[in-house]
Amino acid sequence: MVDTRRVLITGVSRFWGGQLVRRLEASREIERIVAVDTKAPTINLQRTDFVRADIRHSLIDKLLRALDIDTVVHAGLIVDPRRATARVVHETNVIGTMNLIAACSGADSPVRKLVVKSSTAIYGCEPDDPSFWSEAMTRKAPARDSFTRDLDEVEAYVHDFAVRKPAAVTTCLRFANVLGGAHSTPFSRFFDLPVVPTVLGFDPRLQFVHEEDAVSILEQAVTHDRPGVFNVAGSGIVLLSQVAALLGKRSAPILPFTGSSIALPIFNRATGTGFPPHLARLLQFGRVVDTARLQSQFGQLEWTTVGAVKEHARQRRLPAEVEEKPHMYESELEEFLRARRITSNGHGDEAPRRRSPRRPNPRSRARR
């Protein structure tokens, strides 16, 4: 059992890293959390040290040694490249992972556990795919888009790490598409359209995982030892037409069944959905993964696939303000309390620095 005490998390500015940090901050077992990202986190960090930096080998290497990090969580993969260019996505996903894992796999590296958030997109999406993908299967067709190609490389690095450091616990979590309400994903934006677009003559089997479940699985992988590769998806399946019905929407067969490389940019331009190419074929052929290994090691998820869709539909029926307000209020309250504490202590300018006392380089190293 790896005694997880000091954790480094990548991708904290995005939903996954942010939510995971929030959970881990509540855990007393974990004495130090270091978050690394090129952008400022979107949530308020309580006791996490934030390092605004790119994942570069020399920097991460120093950071890991200096802070004696025992667990690294790589949640920084860009799976929803809405505004990033293909080159930035490739740099972040492949080169970032390479640097991170290189720093972790040194002979004298203190890292004992590596948790990587991957995606079920690695299985690809073809009409003659098996009905269920188990973790040991690999797709037969070559990757059709750059994201899937990148994912292959990412998982190859993770596999290399597991082979090179057999004593370390390596967990690779392949997540299905996430729904839930709080987090904007390609599918959540797709389902927000007034009618749900479908491909004429196709009604794919899909799987979703609720965002709460997804974060819980990540957390469990950090706090417990769960070595191996796991498919993460809500049990059961849902049909695309069924999702539309559950959302109370009509579906419209407006997507062509061939030539999505031409049709998708037009569709995205027209609707502003930002639906990435690696999900386009999913609307036609679907994908279902086998979650038996996940259930035996991690236990049952709270939401099934249909449950996640229903919960998503419920969240979407609420007016936007109902969900937003408590969050805004909380952050304002926090600022207020902090200001009060500072004035009462009389150490006005020391308090903010306490949030990141051992910041190696406070300046932004974001690559432009």
Next chain:
Amino acid sequence: MSVDPAAASNGAHPGGRSRSPRRTLNRLRAELPVTAMSATGTAAVRLRQLTGREIIDLASLQDAVAMGYHVAEVRRKHRGGDYQVDEFGFDRTWTEALIPLFRILYRRYWRVETTGMEVVPSHGPALLVSNHSGVLPLDGAMIEVAVFDETDRVPRALVASWFGGLPVLSWLLRRTGQTTGHPDDSVRLLRAGELVLVFPEGVRGTGKPFSERYRLRRFGRGGFAEVALRAGAPIIPISVVGAEEIYPMIADVQPLAKLIGMPYFPVTPTWPLLGPLGLIPLPSKWRIRFHPPVRTDQYGPDAADDPSLVMRISDEVRDTIQAGLVNELARRKGVFRG
């Protein structure tokens, strides 16, 4: 002027409006199906008295009406999305609504005579293995109707994986319980206690020329026997006679088939000569024979890795089906009669 409450309530009394034309119209509309049924029944009886023959078949008519109601019911349920399909995409209520359509083909069109149905278990797994013929895999649908009417179970047929790339069929086949012929799928279904229907000949069986009818092709590589051994499920061989004649294939235009990505492009006396009319299958007389099961549970799941045992079981099943074909052909009075 004062308002009399009694008078006001009297005016709103439902009895006052019962004779309004709209009420009458609604009542008539609600009673329309019943009226139509009884009128048709009277007409059927009168026609039988006049001509001495069954002109209107009341049983089929009842089936059709029942199907209409069932479909309406399923559609209402599906509109809210609150239904469950299994992990393969099978929707049982939806399929049950569709079965009467195939039952008409089964009973009236091909007049299928089925024997040996008692070997199909009412619960627990079994692997149904059948010969395959008829250009379009309608033999699968007929076996499913036979098994459903006898045991109330929907067998899950394994289909070629290229169906997944075809519009409509890709979801229709899954919705009605079919899945791809991946070995993992069949083992998973059998372990879940389902009836699984396989055609080991695959497209080589459906795409063979008319001159080679009722001659079994190679049974794949015995994969079905491997699957049955792994799941410990009994194999039930099935011989289907009649499906070979529904689309007599006189030629196969391979270049055209390659072009559209199909395993064969059939030419029958009517297709593609008569266009869509050529899609109407011929009304041959069918016989389906279910043979006694071949048990596999005594070998244990590891026996699936023994190629000699796998091929022995495969050959045994193939011989049973071939012998059954010969036997049933001998019993059939003619291709269309009987």
